[in-house]
Each structure stands twice: as C-alpha cells, then as structure tokens.
Amino acid sequence: MLTIGKSSRRSFLKGTAAVAGAAITGARAGFAEGPSIAPPLRQFTYGDVQLLDGPAREQFDRNHAFYRGLNEDSLLKPFRERSGVPAPGEEMGGWYSWAPLRDLDKPGDNGFAPCHSFGQYVSGLARDYAATGDSATQEKVHRLVRGLGEAISAHFWDDNRFPAYTYDKICIGMIDAHEFAADAQAFAVLDAALNSVQKYLPPGGLSRAEQAERPHRDDSFTWDEPYTVPENAFLAWQRGAGSRYKDLGVRCLADNWYWNPLAAGENVLPGKHAYSHVNAMSSAMQAYFALGNEKYLRAARNGFDFVRAQSFATGGWGPDESFRVPGSGDLAASLTNTHSSFETPCGSYAHFKITRYLLRTTKDSRYGDSMERVFYNCILGAKPIKEDGHGFYYSDYNNDASKFYHPYKWHCCTGTFSQITADYGISSYFQDNEGVYVNLFVPSRVTWNRGRHRIVLTQQTEYPHRPTTQIEVSPEKAESFSVFVRIPEWAGAKTSIAVNGKKGEGTPYPGQFARIHRTWKKGDRIEVEFDMPTRLEAVDPQHPKLMAAVHGPLALFAVGDVPATVRAAELTSVAQVTPGSTDWQARTDSGVIAMRPFTAIHDEHYRLYLNVES
Ligand SMILES: [Zn+2]
Numbered sequence: 001m002l003t004i005g006k007s008s009r010r011s012f013l014k015g016t017a018a019v020a021g022a023a024i025t026g027a028r029a030g031f032a033e034g035p036s037i038a039p040p041l042r043q044f045t046y047g048d049v050q051l052l053d054g055p056a057r058e059q060f061d062r063n064h065a066f067y068r069g070l071n072e073d074s075l076l077k078p079f080r081e082r083s084g085v086p087a088p089g090e091e092m093g094g095w096y097s098w099a100p101l102r103d104l105d106k107p108g109d110n111g112f113a114p115c116h117s118f119g120q121y122v123s124g125l126a127r128d129y130a131a132t133g134d135s136a137t138q139e140k141v142h143r144l145v146r147g148l149g150e151a152i153s154a155h156f157w158d159d160n161r162f163p164a165y166t167y168d169k170i171c172i173g174m175i176d177a178h179e180f181a182a183d184a185q186a187f188a189v190l191d192a193a194l195n196s197v198q199k200y201l202p203p204g205g206l207s208r209a210e211q212a213e214r215p216h217r218d219d220s221f222t223w224d225e226p227y228t229v230p231e232n233a234f235l236a237w238q239r240g241a242g243s244r245y246k247d248l249g250v251r252c253l254a255d256n257w258y259w260n261p262l263a264a265g266e267n268v269l270p271g272k273h274a275y276s277h278v279n280a281m282s283s284a285m286q287a288y289f290a291l292g293n294e295k296y297l298r299a300a301r302n303g304f305d306f307v308r309a310q311s312f313a314t315g316g317w318g319p320d321e322s323f324r325v326p327g328s329g330d331l332a333a334s335l336t337n338t339h340s341s342f343e344t345p346c347g348s349y350a351h352f353k354i355t356r357y358l359l360r361t362t363k364d365s366r367y368g369d370s371m372e373r374v375f376y377n378c379i380l381g382a383k384p385i386k387e388d389g390h391g392f393y394y395s396d397y398n399n400d401a402s403k404f405y406h407p408y409k410w411h412c413c414t415g416t417f418s419q420i421t422a423d424y425g426i427s428s429y430f431q432d433n434e435g436v437y438v439n440l441f442v443p444s445r446v447t448w449n450r451g452r453h454r455i456v457l458t459q460q461t462e463y464p465h466r467p468t469t470q471i472e473v474s475p476e477k478a479e480s481f482s483v484f485v486r487i488p489e490w491a492g493a494k495t496s497i498a499v500n501g502k503k504g505e506g507t508p509y510p511g512q513f514a515r516i517h518r519t520w521k522k523g524d525r526i527e528v529e530f531d532m533p534t535r536l537e538a539v540d541p542q543h544p545k546l547m548a549a550v551h552g553p554l555a556l557f558a559v560g561d562v563p564a565t566v567r568a569a570e571l572t573s574v575a576q577v578t579p580g581s582t583d584w585q586a587r588t589d590s591g592v593i594a595m596r597p598f599t600a601i602h603d604e605h606y607r608l609y610l611n612v613e614s
Pocket residue numbers: 343345346347393411412413414416
C-alpha cells in the first residue's frame with residue numbers, strides 16, 4: 001500500500017510541544033549516567049552511508065587524500081617544540097607554527113594559533129576512515145594520537161591566545177579517534193591534554209567582552225572561544241571519557257550572556273563574531289541532550305532563527321565575520337564595503353551541525369532546506385585546499401566579487417574543511433523506528449538493518465541541476481516501513497512522487513517530509529520530481545530592489561556584463577542553456593545576462609544581487 005502524506009511536524013514550532021517526540025532516557029538532570037534526551041531522529045554511522053560519483057564524492061575524496069597526505073612531523077612540531085622533545089620536520093607556517101607575538105601582521109607566517117587545527121585534522125581523518133575503511137587513514141590517526149600523547153605539555157599553552165579553542169579541537173579529535181577509528185589510547189591522551197590546559201582555561205564560557213575585562217596582552221588575547229567548549233565536552237562524556245568532561249561542559253555554558261537571553265527570544269547576536277556563536281549553538285543542543293533542560297533547545301532554535309533572518313540568498317551569513325543589527329541595512333552595505341561575506345568552511349560546518357541537531361530533534365524538514373542551501377551555494381563551491389596550506393576562507397558577495405584564497409596558510413577553515421566533507425554522508429539520511437528520512441539529494445547509498453533484514457537504499461541524481469531524484473529501495477526480504485522524502489518549502493504545486501512509475505495520491509506538502517509507506521520489495525523505485533520555481537530574494541528589508549535570483553535551492557550569480565537595472569520578470573525568466581547545464585541565461589531589454597551557480601564559478605568575476613525594477 002502506498003500513502004504519501006504529511007508527517008506530523010509543525011507542532012514543535014511553538015511552546016513545549018517541541019520535545020513531544022524526544023525520548024527521556026536518563027535519570028534526573030545532573031545525575032544521569034547517560035544523556036537525558038535522545039532526539040527522535042537518529043544519525044546513521046559514517047560507514048552506513050556511501051557517497052557515489054558526483055560533486056560531493058569528488059570533494060570528499062579530494063579532502064580525504066589531501067589530509068591523509070599531511071606530514072605528521074610538521075603537524076606535531078609546535079607541540080614537540082614546547083615539550084623539549086626532538087621536533088624534526090618542516091614548519092607548516094601560517095597560523096599553525098609558533099612565531100614571536102610581534103609578528104602577528106606578517107603575512108603568511110604569523111604564528112597566530114599554533115596547532116589550533118590539529119584536532120580537527122585528526123577528527124576529519126577518523127571520520128574519513130569510518131566512511132571508507134581505509135586502513136592507512138586509521139593508522140595515521142593512531143600515529144597522530146600517540147604523537148600528541150608524547151608531546152603535549154603545559155608549556156604548550158604559554159603565550160597561547162586560544163587555549164579553549166585549541167583544546168576544544170583536540171577534544172573532538174581524540175573522541176573521534178576513539179569512536180570512529182577504534183583508538184584505544186585516545187581517551188588517555190585527551191585526559192593528558194585536559195590536564196595540561198586546565199589552569200590556562202578561562203573560568204567559564206566567557207564572552208569576548210568578559211575576556212576583555214580581564215588582564216590580557218592585546219586584543220587578540222580576548223578572542224578565545226570557551227563558549228563553544230560544551231558541545232565536545234558533553235560528547236566526550238557521552239562516549240565514555242568520564243564525568244570530568246560533563247563538568248567541563250556545564251562550567252563553560254554561556255548562560256548569563258547568551259543562552260538565557262536567546263531562550264527568552266532576545267536577539268543578542270548583533271556585533272558578535274559570527275562563526276563561533278553559531279558553532280556555540282551546537283553546545284546548547286548538547287546541553288539540552290545531556291541535561292534535559294529545554295531552555296537550551298529554545299536558545300538554539302531562537303538563535304538559529306535570528307541567523308536565518310540575516311542570511312544572504314546563498315544561506316551564508318555574517319559579513320566581516322559579524323552579525324548585524326536587524327533593520328540596519330548592513331547586509332546591503334556589505335555588498336560594496338567588503339569581500340569577506342561568509343566564512344565558508346567554518347560557517348558551513350557550524351551550519352550543518354546545528355541544522356542536523358535541530359532537524360533530528362524537531363523533525364522539521366526546513367532545517368534540511370537550510371542545510372542544502374549552504375551545501376550547494378557555499379561549501380560545495382569552495383576552492384580546493386592547496387598543497388602549501390592556502391585554503392578557501394571567505395565567500396565573496398560583493399557587487400564585484402571573485403573567488404580567492406586567504407593570504408595566511410593553515411587557517412581555521414582548513415580545519416573545518418576536513419570535517420565537513422566527511423559529514424556529507426551522515427547529513428544525507430536519518431532514521432527512526434518508522435523508517436528512513438531522505439534529507440539531501442546526493443548520489444549515495446545507505447545500508448542498514450531493519451529487524452533481521454538488510455536494507456539498501458540507493459539514490460541517483462543530478463539535483464539541483466536537474467529537478468529530479470531516483471531512489472531505489474532494496475530490502476533483503478519484503479519489508480514494511482516508511483521512506484520520508486524532504487519536500488523543500490520552495491517546492492511548487494507540480495512536485496510529484498511516483499513509486500515504480502505510478503504517481504501517488506495526494507500532494508507532497510512543501511516544507512515537510514512526504515511519507516511513503518508500503519511493503520518494499522527488492523528494486524522498488526521512488527522518483528521525485530521537484531517543481532523548482534525561480535524567485536527573487538531581497539538582500540534585506542531596507543533594500544527591497546536589490547535582489548538575487550534563486551532557482552530551487554540554487555542561488556544564481558551573474559557573470560560578465562550586468563545592466564544597471566533589470567526587470568523582475570526578465571530575471572525570473574532565467575533558464576538553463578540546456579537541461580542539466582550550470583550555464584544559465586536571463587534575456588533582458590539590454591542584452592543577455594549569463595548566470596552560474598557558485599559551484600560552476602572559477603576565476604571569473606561575478607555578482608549575486610542585481611538592481612531590480614518591478
Ligand atoms: Zn574559518
């Protein structure tokens with residue numbers, strides 16, 4: 001039997017119904033041995049999901065090969081130098097190596113944050129190993145963990161601007177090495193790292209303003225990010241590293257200046273550093289899971305809504321890495337006064353995490369819509385990292401924009417880049433007892449057990465360049481369960497779902513998961529055809545005529561000559577040159593405007609927002 005209908009989901013939006021679907025799994029908050037809340041949607045393991053040929057797989061493979069090739073002596077060198085053990089190998093330079101503090105502004109070799117990204121590289125590789133089973137990757141993770149264990153010392157933290165930040169990344173590296181690469185030493189090394197940094201950590205989840213009130217060497221010593229520590233600390237505790245990690249998580253919760261006002265609906269984002277404060281929202285989610293206090297869920301949900309309200313058409317946010325005052329028109333101003341529009345690998349990584357947490361908790365498919373915008377318009381279009389450590393950092397939405405590398409090597413975005421591509425698979429599907437949720441439309445295969453039977457779901461698609469996806473469901477034996485397919489909120493009335501060539505009854509409802517329930521047999525095929533409208537989105541409410549063309553999830557960038565103004569009807573008539581192409585054209589009175597999605601832009605200049613007349 002086939003039913004395609006609405007899944008129940010809207011009720012979470014207001015009030016306490018938010019947690020109706022969540023299971024209470026532990027004892028009283030603070031005394032539970034395990035987390036208090038288990039979100040209703042579960043993640044698959046990294047090994048369950050395999051990316052198939054396509055742009056996501058290509059970026060995953062490229063990053064896996066790149067980070068697997070990093071020189072281990074160079075990665076460990078700044079740790080070893082401070083502990084007095086032999087430190088062979090070349091310096092990596094850029095942010096990663098030690099340099100005299102006065103060299104802060106020396107381009108390319110500034111010693112800004114020694115070893116800041118070590119743990120992220122370990123984390124990314126551990127996840128890559130879990131996704132691929134590549135034993136060389138696992139062995140590298142084990143060598144790096146052992147190397148850190150031998151080289152970590154309290155002296156490492158002397159003159160270090162970012163003890164909380166760097167420790168937090170070490171934490172995710174060690175717990176991922178333990179969880180995903182079966183590293184038996186990783187918890188012991190994590191303990192050693194925490195022992196070494198303990199007296200250097202701030203007393204709690206201090207804001208930048210609070211850090212500025214304390215004695216500090218210069219401004220850069222007030223930019224540590226202790227408010228992001230709880231996510232990985234709670235995860236460490238959940239994965240069995242010990243109760244001291246839960247205590248650390250609780251200690252670093254930024255209740256007074258961040259979670260309390262956000263939970264009360266007060267927008268405290270303006271002026272704050274963008275990436276770290278979105279990243280911190282994942283700390284609120286882990287606090288909600290660990291402690292069972294719904295305040296943290298409210299804070300994360302409200303905070304993310306405030307971010308969405310000041311996002312670009314691409315889904316990116318935070319020009320010059322800062323949030324703006326609503327109503328200020330600052331987003332439009334940024335189109336002429338900066339080229340640093342969105343910190344792309346870090347911001348996308350934080351965006352994927354918070355949308356994954358919120359989607360799993362609320363089952364609201366619109367968090368998946370938000371994730372896919374950032375996927376296709378931001379991170380998938382990031383330039384590849386170069387051998388020498390120069391990496392993509394800012395997406396540029398300036399009226400005269402281009403793609404460029406950051407001048408400093410081995411910056412923060414080289415750390416998160418290794419993690420986010422590893423996460424593409426686990427972001428694509430989720431599951432609950434009813435069945436499987438298809439969240440991202442990427443060529444991929446997910447395999448899992450339902451009862452005693454193995455089920456394989458294979459997705460083939462060129463989405464969003466073609467408005468369709470084909471999903472084959474193959475259970476070992478006929479099996480009854482539901483496949484939930486995300487129908488984006490922008491989807492038009494002609495969106496349809498067919499099973500084995502037969503269109504179902506009812507209309508897939510935009511902004512919800514469509515539920516397809518039946519007894520599945522080997523080789524059953526689902527075909528989804530999305531009615532993808534082109535719409536225009538203003539950069540901010542103060543500049544309603546400064547608009548970007550968005551087709552389905554895809555923002556379109558004008559390349560080449562752009563007329564001073566264009567009519568709305570001309571811009572919405574933009575069409576692919578041939579079906580499936582990444583070349584688009586809008587015909588206007590003053591000629592043809594060539595347009596492309598972010599992934600298809602290379603060295604050409606481009607423009608996202610055009611002056612539109614009605
Ligand atoms: Zn970054």
